Amino acid sequence: MDRELLFRAADAVAAGELVVYPTETVYGLGADALDSNAVDRVFETKGRDRDDPLSLGVASVDDALRHARPTALATAFMRAFLPGPVTVVVEGDRSVPDALTAGRDRVGVRVPDHPVARALLEETGPLTATSANVSGTGSVTRVVDLDERVRDRAATVIDGGETSGAESTVVDPERGEIHRRGAMAGAVEAWLADPPV
Numbered sequence: 001m002d003r004e005l006l007f008r009a010a011d012a013v014a015a016g017e018l019v020v021y022p023t024e025t026v027y028g029l030g031a032d033a034l035d036s037n038a039v040d041r042v043f044e045t046k047g048r049d050r051d052d053p054l055s056l057g058v059a060s061v062d063d064a065l066r067h068a069r070p071t072a073l074a075t076a077f078m079r080a081f082l083p084g085p086v087t088v089v090v091e092g093d094r095s096v097p098d099a100l101t102a103g104r105d106r107v108g109v110r111v112p113d114h115p116v117a118r119a120l121l122e123e124t125g126p127l128t129a130t131s132a133n134v135s136g137t138g139s140v141t142r143v144v145d146l147d148e149r150v151r152d153r154a155a156t157v158i159d160g161g162e163t164s165g166a167e168s169t170v171v172d173p174e175r176g177e178i179h180r181r182g183a184m185a186g187a188v189e190a191w192l193a194d195p196p197v
Contacts, residue, residue, distance in 0.1 A: 005158055006116075010123035012155035013038075018045060020132045020146065021120050022160030023112040025085050025168050025183065026139035029150060030057065030120070030127035034067075036099040042128045043099075045153045048135045053101045055087050055108035057129030059121035064109045067093045067126060070174070076197040077173035082111040083118065085164075085183035087129070089172040100128070108170060116160045141165040 009019040016038045019030045029045065031038035033056050043050055058064045061078045070078060070090035078088050092107035101107050110129040112118060121127060131139040132154075134147045143159040151157065167182035176192050178185065 002158075005156065006119055006123060009120055009156040009158055013124040013127065015155075016041070017155035018042065018153055019120070019127075020143070020150065020154045020157040021117050021127075022114055022158060022163055023117045023129075024114045024164060025112075025166050026141055026163050027132040027143065027146070028057065028112075028117070028127075029130055029132040029154070030124070032124070033057065033100055033126040033128050034095055034097060036097040039097060039099040039128060041153070042130060045150060046130065046133070046135045048130075050099075051102050053104060053108065055110045055129040056092075056096060056100065057110045057112065057117070057121060057127040058125075059118050060111060063121070063126070064111065067095050068107060068109055069093055073195060073197055074173045076195070077171075077191065078109070078111075080191060080196075081184065081188065082109075083113040084111070085113065085166060085168045086110075086188060087168045087170040087180075089170065089179065090174065106172070110168065114160065114163075116158060120158070139165065139167070 068090045087108040141163045169182040169185045170180040
């Protein structure tokens with residue numbers, strides 16, 4: 001991993017700019033998830049509806065607990081599945097801006113199972129966790145396939161090679177609901193059907 005590029009990306013995030021980073025699913029478009037102006041830039045770049053919330057990417061479950069208030073059941077679920085290709089919807093903390101959650105009191109939490117993504121998150125703190133594509137177009141698994149609008153607006157692009165392309169499963173463990181089936185959906189369903197807590 002290119003540490004210099006990682007630090008450059010972290011500096012860009014601190015300055016309110018956008019970065020593209022690899023995850024175990026697809027490439028993500030990252031900005032400081034706790035900065036409403038930076039979050040707005042992500043929506044603008046993607047052409048995404050402001051009513052469609054973004055997820056919060058963090059380096060670990062412990063980091064997630066600083067910005068979310070999951071129940072004991074949801075915390076157990078997070079420790080079972082994260083890091084991994086699962087987005088866990090839980091109650092957000094006041095530190096999470098309305099711009100990220102579209103004014104909702106719940107937030108999707110993502111801990112990527114990818115060494116570059118986790119190293120970046122350890123440097124930056126929470127980032128937006130959303131695919132690095134223009135809304136309505138396919139997710140990106142290779143840097144060469146980035147839309148020019150995304151590439152031009154990103155201060156730094158970290159190339160981590162080709163990603164799997166599988167989407168994360170989006171789940172609200174407290175309500176026992178799967179909002180989007182993706183990677184590990186079967187294991188998630190099995191856990192929800194018989195929680196070991």
